[in-house]
Amino acid sequence: MSARGFLKAVAIVLNLGVVLAINQCPTSETYYTGPLNGAKWGICQNTDVTGNILAQFSGLRNVGDCAWRCDNDIRCTQAVWVPGGGNCYLKDASTNGNWVASNGGYSVIHQVDNLDRCPATAGNYPGPKNGANWSICQGTDANGNILAQFSGLGNVGDCAWRCDYDDRCTRAVWVPGGGKCYLKDGSATWTSTTGGYSVVHVSSPLDRCPNKETTYKTADGATWAICPGSDVTGNNLAQYGGLSSAQDCASRCNDNGKCLRAVFVANGGNCYLKDHAAHGTWTNAPYTTVRYISANPATQGQWSALVPLPVIPAALYAVPAYPDSARLLFFSSASPTIFGGGGQTIYADYNYRTGEVSQRTVSNTQHDMFCPGMSQLGDGRIVVTGGDNAEITSIYDPATNGWTRGPNMKISRGYQSQTTLSNGRIFTIGGSWSGGNGRKNGEVYDPSTNVWTLLEGASVSNMLTADKSGSYRADNHAWLYGWKNGSVFQAGPSVKQNWYTTTNGGSVQQAGTRNSEDQMCGISVMFDNGKILSAGGSPNYDDNDSTTAAYVTTISNVSQAVKNDQVSNMNYPRIFANGVVLPDGTVHVTGGQTHGKGFADDNGVLSSELFNPKSNSWTIMARESVARNYHSASVLLADARVWSGGGGLCYNGGDCRPGSDHPNGQIWSPPYLFNSDGSAATRPVISSVSSTVLRVGSSFTVQMGDRDDYTFSLIRLGSATHSVNTDQRRISVSGTKNANFWSITLPNDSGVMIPGSWYVFAMSGNGVPSWAKTVRVTN
Incomplete structure (x- = not known):
């Protein structure tokens, strides 16, 4: 041609x-x-x-x-x-x-x-797929390998359509004689011709590099794409001068946990890190853009492609199935992408084994479950309370995949926290976001009688933060842990930590002081028996810089003083982040902002990080594709990966930051799933468990697929919203080996082994975890 x-x-x-x-x-x-x-x-x-x-x-x-x-x-x-x-x-x-x-x-x-x-x-063709424009340039040709060939097309627009729907294609050659169309990639050389051909090429705005793209690995093994002849519009996150190459610019972007794209201008060696919150457009220009592709999976893990959802997943629940779990339930509010309106909740059901996603509306309980409390019962059902319809209780049964209306709470609540107790009941406290301000003392739900009981002695005043907005914010999102003898330990976010009892009208007693500042909307995770990591947050819910501070709190017996140790700070300050404990006892933290601002991507931290309690260290992990801030949530999956999604979900009629709604999520594969060369590690296989219903203190048998040596841990299935996941906790257990059978004994304390559904993980000598088997622990 x-x-x-x-x-x-x-x-x-x-x-x-x-x-x-x-x-x-x-x-x-x-x-x-x-x-x-x-x-x-x-x-x-x-x-x-x-x-x-x-x-x-x-x-x-x-x-x-x-x-x-x-x-x-x-x-x-x-x-x-x-x-x-x-x-x-x-x-x-x-x-x-x-x-x-x-x-x-x-x-x-x-x-x-x-x-x-x-x-x-040039003529113009608007691409229907991603909104990119395609130019049609007569009298030119593109030399290079042919990706695909078509004939008998009606016009050059048909050729452009074919290129637009092939993600590999950046140029195509249209030959009118015979209606022929030749798809090419960015390596094809564009030339003049007298043969009557036309080249179709991607033009502003772009959805792929218009020229030959190369890749560059930074010192930590992250991969960046370098695209000549392009620009990114939008606000700058930072600017540097005097750099020698686009590769240097990529390294600067790589060093900033908020950066996904940057623009290098050779004249002057200027590098402009782009603010992902600005949602800039990728365009043709005489510059070079760099963009993040992936981290080194062996050291920083690997994020999946975005998983689109029909709702913004502001809250989620890991659905138990015995012995193999593979579903998540997400919900937003009365509508998929805004909150407010009441009377129903829009859900999405996601099977991460098959990739299937479905949507449903729950209206039979007359409950908008936006911003609720959530706790898992001992039989696997989940109790969702308050929120937009502040007095209502709804109960989901995974056995029937159905919802029923429970009894109304004694006090209407929204943004409260709740936790499952050692006796199988549920305790909730706080929640002045809805249902009126102040005096949101504790109450307990008993599933055996289906009754809520108010606990006037479980005073909320002891756990209030000093938030500038007063009680409306001061009693929100408590870090609650069910513990021994029906007690609750409140680890934060207030400076003061408290023991709550739930019998004889309830009581409260100060347990310790974590630090000198409240940490509202920080993360809190029980990563081992009685060991709680708390990190991040801010003294105020809104418009305040967040902190990097991290602490480990050790609890033992009820009413005894707790031990607080400040540990290494996180690499990035975060508010509205999420924390998930992994089978090996490390804690993965995602998202959050360096300055708290709801319904916005501004100041969002894209790089996740991992806390290792054995080395008291934080390590930066792979960065997400979008910001996960206010109204995001994360949870551990049965395959030992981590789901992270959501963010945004503005109120009905609200004027929130455009582009901050994220009806999607990603799945992070931790480094333990990869060999040193980045290939997938061989995973242990749990062939079976002797029983899927276990009593506290009982023993059970795990059959492995081979006779290698393994260690074991159990992690309670999580439910998460607003940086709070009171259901998750991890305990390590030892096993006795006989060939490929392992006998494991559970702790003989239902305050440690809270009733409910638990993942059972086996880990190889190299620290590679199995897919979990799911069991139900009862009193």
Whole structure:
């Protein structure tokens, strides 16, 4: 298809005497190779181009400087060099100017083979897939390997449509004879031709690199794509000057946990890190963009592609199934993407083994479950309380996949926390976001009698933060842990920590002081028996810088003083983050903002990090594709990976930050699932468990797929919203080996082994976990 050609022109008679337009240089041309994308420019002496001027420069040294100016202006396809005064006039194809002979000593600079822009006026085709535009450039060809070939198409738009729907394709060649269409990738060379062909190429806004893209690995093994001839619009996160290459710019972006894309401008070595919250558009321009692709999976883990959902998953629940669990329930509010309205809840059901997603509306309980309390009962049902309909209780039964209405709470609540007790009951406290402010003392739900009982002695005043908004925020999102003898330990977010008892009207007693500042909307996770990690948060719910501070609290017997140890700080300050304990006892923290601002992606931290309690250290992990801030949630999956999703979900009629709604999620595969070369590690296999219903203190048998040595841990299935997951906790257990059978004894304390559904994980000598088996623990 390729033929060496020249710019297309039509012979006309100019008003300035009888001068014919030309379609090729009448003298011997010299050539200039553009540094931007390697395009080839012809320099033709004693010619001129009429038409409008894009830009004008003076005082240039030579014709090469003029060619450089044209090469670095994506609009420019021709330029005129006038030696007297060193003047340079940039032109484009849309001015309908004519290339003519001239005796004024001018030279015309024009693009020839190895084009990086259309030398003629281009048509336009709006791509239906992702909103990218496609230009149609007549008189050009693209040389290179053919991705796919079609014939019998009706027009060039049909060819553009084929390219738009093939993610590999950045250019296609349309041949009218026979209606042929040849799809090409970014490595194809764009040239002029006289064969009547047209090149279809992606143009602003882009959904893929318009030119040949290369990759670069930073020192930590992260992979970045480098795309010449492109730009990213939007606000700058940071700016650097004096860099030598796009690779240096990629390294600067890699060092900033908020950065996914950056723009490198060779002139001056400027690097602009782009704020992902600005949702900038990827466009054609004479610059180079860098964008994050992936981390080194062996050291930082790996995020999946985005999983689209029909709702914004502000809350979620890991659904138990015995012995193999593979479902998550997500819910938003009375509508999929805004909250407010009441009377029903929109759910999504996701099977992470099959990838199947479905949507449902729960209206029979008349309950908008936005911003509720959530706890798992001993029989696997989940109790969801309050929120937008602040007094209502709804109960989900995984055995029937159905919802029933429970008894109303004694006190209406929203943004409360609740936790399951050692005796199988549920305790809740706080929640002044809805149902009135203040005096949201504790109450207990007994599933055996289906009754709520108010505990006036379990006073909320002891756990209030000093939030500037008062009780409306001060009693929100308590960090609650059911413990021995029906007690509750409140680890935060208030500075003061408290023991609550739930018999004889309830009581409260201070257990300790964690630090000098409240940590509202921080994370709190029981990563081992009586060991609680707390990190991040802020003294105020809104409009306050967050902290990196982290603490480990050790609890033992009820009413005894607890031990608080400050541990290493997180790498990034975070509020509205989420924490998930892994089978090996490490804690994965995702998302959050360095400055708290609801319904916005501003200041969002994309890099996750991992706390190792054995080494008292935090390690930066792979970064997510979108910010996960206010109204995000994460949870451990049965396959030992981590779900993280949501964010946004503005109120009905609210004027929230555009682009901050995220009806999607991603799944993180931790480093323990990879070999050192990044390949998938061989995983242990639990063939079976002797029983899926276990009593506290009982023994059971795990059959492994081989006779290797293993360690074991149990993690309670989680439910999460607003940075709170009171259901999850981890305990390590020892086993006795007989061939490939392991006998494991559970702790003989239902305060440690809270009734409910638990994952059973086996870990190899290299720390690689199995898919979990799910068991139900009863009193």
